Amino acid sequence: MTRPGSRSGTTMNDVAAAAGVSQATVSLVLNDAAGTRFSEETRRRVHAAAHELGYRTNAHAKVLRDGVAGMIGFVGDFVATAPFAGKIIEGAQARAWEAGLLLLTVNTGGDKDLEAASLEAMLSYKVAGVVYAAMYHRVLDVPDVLAEVPSVVLNSRDRSGRFPSIAPQEELGGYTATKHLLDAGHRRIAMINIGAEDGELPAAVGRHAGYLRALKEAGLNPDPGLHRIGEGHESGGFDNALALMRGPQPPTAIFCANDRTAWGAYQALSQLGLSIPHDVSLVGFDNQETLAPHLRPGLTTLELPFLEMGRRAIELLLAGAERDGSTEYFECPLVERHSVAAPLKTTSSH
Amino acid sequence: MTRPGSRSGTTMNDVAAAAGVSQATVSLVLNDAAGTRFSEETRRRVHAAAHELGYRTNAHAKVLRDGVAGMIGFVGDFVATAPFAGKIIEGAQARAWEAGLLLLTVNTGGDKDLEAASLEAMLSYKVAGVVYAAMYHRVLDVPDVLAEVPSVVLNSRDRSGRFPSIAPQEELGGYTATKHLLDAGHRRIAMINIGAEDGELPAAVGRHAGYLRALKEAGLNPDPGLHRIGEGHESGGFDNALALMRGPQPPTAIFCANDRTAWGAYQALSQLGLSIPHDVSLVGFDNQETLAPHLRPGLTTLELPFLEMGRRAIELLLAGAERDGSTEYFECPLVERHSVAAPLKTTSSH
DNA sequence: CCGCGGTGGTAATTCGTATAACTCTGCTCC
DNA sequence: GGAGCAGAGTTATACGAATTACCACCGCGG
Numbered sequence: 086m087t088r089p090g091s092r093s094g095t096t097m098n099d100v101a102a103a104a105g106v107s108q109a110t111v112s113l114v115l116n117d118a119a120g121t122r123f124s125e126e127t128r129r130r131v132h133a134a135a136h137e138l139g140y141r142t143n144a145h146a147k148v149l150r151d152g153v154a155g156m157i158g159f160v161g162d163f164v165a166t167a168p169f170a171g172k173i174i175e176g177a178q179a180r181a182w183e184a185g186l187l188l189l190t191v192n193t194g195g196d197k198d199l200e201a202a203s204l205e206a207m208l209s210y211k212v213a214g215v216v217y218a219a220m221y222h223r224v225l226d227v228p229d230v231l232a233e234v235p236s237v238v239l240n241s242r243d244r245s246g247r248f249p250s251i252a253p254q255e256e257l258g259g260y261t262a263t264k265h266l267l268d269a270g271h272r273r274i275a276m277i278n279i280g281a282e283d284g285e286l287p288a289a290v291g292r293h294a295g296y297l298r299a300l301k302e303a304g305l306n307p308d309p310g311l312h313r314i315g316e317g318h319e320s321g322g323f324d325n326a327l328a329l330m331r332g333p334q335p336p337t338a339i340f341c342a343n344d345r346t347a348w349g350a351y352q353a354l355s356q357l358g359l360s361i362p363h364d365v366s367l368v369g370f371d372n373q374e375t376l377a378p379h380l381r382p383g384l385t386t387l388e389l390p391f392l393e394m395g396r397r398a399i400e401l402l403l404a405g406a407e408r409d410g411s412t413e414y415f416e417c418p419l420v421e422r423h424s425v426a427a428p429l430k431t432t433s434s435h
Numbered sequence: 436m437t438r439p440g441s442r443s444g445t446t447m448n449d450v451a452a453a454a455g456v457s458q459a460t461v462s463l464v465l466n467d468a469a470g471t472r473f474s475e476e477t478r479r480r481v482h483a484a485a486h487e488l489g490y491r492t493n494a495h496a497k498v499l500r501d502g503v504a505g506m507i508g509f510v511g512d513f514v515a516t517a518p519f520a521g522k523i524i525e526g527a528q529a530r531a532w533e534a535g536l537l538l539l540t541v542n543t544g545g546d547k548d549l550e551a552a553s554l555e556a557m558l559s560y561k562v563a564g565v566v567y568a569a570m571y572h573r574v575l576d577v578p579d580v581l582a583e584v585p586s587v588v589l590n591s592r593d594r595s596g597r598f599p600s601i602a603p604q605e606e607l608g609g610y611t612a613t614k615h616l617l618d619a620g621h622r623r624i625a626m627i628n629i630g631a632e633d634g635e636l637p638a639a640v641g642r643h644a645g646y647l648r649a650l651k652e653a654g655l656n657p658d659p660g661l662h663r664i665g666e667g668h669e670s671g672g673f674d675n676a677l678a679l680m681r682g683p684q685p686p687t688a689i690f691c692a693n694d695r696t697a698w699g700a701y702q703a704l705s706q707l708g709l710s711i712p713h714d715v716s717l718v719g720f721d722n723q724e725t726l727a728p729h730l731r732p733g734l735t736t737l738e739l740p741f742l743e744m745g746r747r748a749i750e751l752l753l754a755g756a757e758r759d760g761s762t763e764y765f766e767c768p769l770v771e772r773h774s775v776a777a778p779l780k781t782t783s784s785h
Numbered sequence: 786c787c788g789c790g791g792t793g794g795t796a797a798t799t800c801g802t803a804t805a806a807c808t809c810t811g812c813t814c815c
Numbered sequence: 816g817g818a819g820c821a822g823a824g825t826t827a828t829a830c831g832a833a834t835t836a837c838c839a840c841c842g843c844g845g
Contacts, residue, residue, distance in 0.1 A: 096801055096802090097801065106824075107824070107825050108801085108802080108825095109802095109804080109824080109825065109826075109827095110823090110824065112801095113803085113824090118803085121823090121824095122821090122822065122824095123822095124822090124824095127823080141558055142559050142801085142802075143559060143561070143800085143801050144559040144560045144561070145496075145498040145499045145560070145561065145800090145801080145802095146495075146800075146802045146803090147801080147802055148495040148830095149495045149499055149802080149830050149831065149832095150801080150829075150830050151802085151803075151830085152830080154495070155556070156539075171521065174542075178540075182553070187553065187557070188540060188541070189506075189537055189539055189540075190540045191532075191537065192525060194525070205491065206494070206505070206537055207537070209491050209494040210494045210506075211494070318729075323731075348729065349729075355705060373725075375695075375723075375725055375726070376725070379668075379695070379698065379699075381673075381706075446831055447833095456794080457794075457795050457796080458832080459795060459796075459797095459832095459833080459834080460793090460795075461832095462831095462833055463794090463833085466833080468833085468834085471794090472791095472792065472793065473793065474792090477793080492832075493832070495832095496800090496831035496833090497833080498800090499802095499832080500799070500831080500832055500834090501800085501832090501833075
């Protein structure tokens with residue numbers, strides 16, 4: 086009803102009739118099919134008619150005919166919900182679009198029934214592949230149906246090892262963070278981790294391992310009293326930072342295994358009247374854009390390369406073929422701001 | 436290759452062959468079509484064969500035949516990127532799913548070409564409707580193509596008035612926030628707004644109007660010196676709060692037009708050695724989940740009902756029909772935490 | 786012995802597009 | 816002057832599911 090010609094149901098037959106040619110001609114001309122020859126006059130008429138009628142190809146008919154759809158499924162336990170992980174979709178969507186593909190997204194919120202049902206729906210839409218994304222890095226069980234189509238696990242690892250996975254390089258991140266603090270001259274470096282290291286949480290395990298490696302490499306003996314476990318939230322950072330600084334031998338620097346924890350530590354230090362980085366240095370992890378740059382002083386932290394990871398997931402899908410279950414690790418670059426300085430007085434180690 | 440029967444290309448004909456019946460029978464049985472009668476034995480065989488072969492309906496064939504697809508397009512200038520607006524997608528997706536529909540999402544990042552192209556793609560997929568969502572509440576120009584399909588504008592208003600819009604009730608929010616402060620006994624209430632009120636930013640205009648109305652209703656004369664304009668960021672909150680408190684007659688309470696601004700104010704007050712809410716009370720706006728609950732003390736703020744707004748957008752789409760360009764406003768409930776208390780000393784007004 | 790109604794199912798068509806195979810008209814060339 | 820061929824299109828079919836119209840069979844009444 087909008088413009089005269091833009092009825093939603095305009096088909097190639099309508100265009101053909103308007104241009105006075107056959108439907109096949111319309112198809113061939115509009116798709117600029119290779120190896121066919123039509124007079125300039127005919128091409129002109131077809132294009133004119135198509136434009137006039139507001140013709141738009143019916144994607145379903147095309148898919149039915151060609152067998153493969155221009156869509157990729159993106160299932161996550163969060164997708165939209167998580168504040169910072171939006172980047173991961175942004176990257177995926179951008180890359181998909183470059184390949185002319187649309188993203189069919191569902192966030193299950195952890196609901197396994199919804200997950201199964203939406204995967205079924207996606208498969209009936211003949212998606213070219215499925216990205217199975219997780220909010221945080223862990224080891225997870227991938228639904229069997231995904232084996233029917235190219236799939237990749239994003240920001241987590243597939244326990245069964247059937248699917249290619251993409252994950253951040255946690256250990257190196259932990260190492261880099263700690264090394265940065267060591268290089269600034271710190272010797273008593275605490276770590277407030279996110280949750281227990283029961284092996285199901287590669288972020289916690291890896292970051293801590295990197296922390297230990299850096300310490301060891303510097304010839305330092307890790308003080309168990311400086312290693313604490315929060316829950317990845319502000320309160321965990323707050324409580325643990327408070328306990329740490331009130332202890333007998335407080336650290337001169339704290340590595341917080343995520344930015345939220347670091348924020349809690351900021352609040353604790355502020356409450357104790359300690360200044361950052363003068364009295365104590367801090368390094369975070371995640372480079373959460375709503376947080377890290379806006380703390381005072383700005384938080385030095387490690388960036389989770391979500392944009393690239395999202396892009397890469399689609400890339401792998403498109404490459405298809407190989408389909409081994411190997412994991413591709415992404416390095417987390419250090420982004421320096423102003424929460425790290427040299428310690429006040431060096432607690433000499435000999 | 437996974438399980439024997441789960442080839443991706445299993446069609447009704449395959450099932451029919453396996454069950455020893457016709458394709459029509461398979462269709463009728465599987466869809467449990469009304470008014471048809473098949474023997475129990477036949478039904479059983481059909482279901483068994485379908486299950487055995489891992490049959491899954493081809494959505495494209497169905498759409499082609501039936502004309503309407505089980506998908507809704509969701510286009511945004513952000514979609515994933517914005518930290519808190521994820522809720523809006525979550526709500527939309529949940530409601531869509533209840534209706535058996537999938538969401539086809541694209542975040543354009545403001546790129547108009549991408550926007551146009553993805554709308555075209557969505558329309559070729561015969562989406563049942565399109566939600567056109569914006570990151571922040573404003574007045575925007577909606578692409579003409581949207582007129583071809585049921586569409587609704589989410590978290591913004593359509594300038595042309597052709598499409599139904601859904602937006603938060605900013606004025607009432609500003610009023611509620613201010614009233615809350617008045618009720619606590621405050622008389623000198625400042626406001627740090629987000630950006631200029633040039634009419635293109637309903638959030639800024641509305642929240643300020645509500646602030647003025649509440650003041651007027653309380654018989655107070657707004658002090659222009661207490662009204663400041665930030666940029667909606669932390670730094671705007673920081674700088675303006677600092678200026679406000681260092682002024683000749685500092686306020687006893689500040690209404691910050693968003694949570695990020697409020698956070699900046701927290702930092703400024705902390706720097707000045709002022710405590711919240713003892714020395715000054717604060718109210719924010721947005722109830723940003725990564726921020727408001729984690730500030731110390733927790734920030735009293737107004738919630739943007741994104742989940743409901745997202746749901747409602749889909750609801751309107753499904754209702755279709757009417758299609759007037761009216762705007763539906765959503766109330767922003769006050770969520771009380773601990774940043775508001777009675778003022779220290781009342782600056783009596785007579 | 787024919788017709789009739791009910792039961793249980795099937796054949797054929799439709800949706801919109803892509804494409805392989807085919808037709809028809811001129812023209813050239815020997 | 817007919818073979819051959821290039822040029823310009825067309826016809827027909829397939830993709831997978833839904834649906835309408837139809838058909839075959841059986842038992843029974845008249």
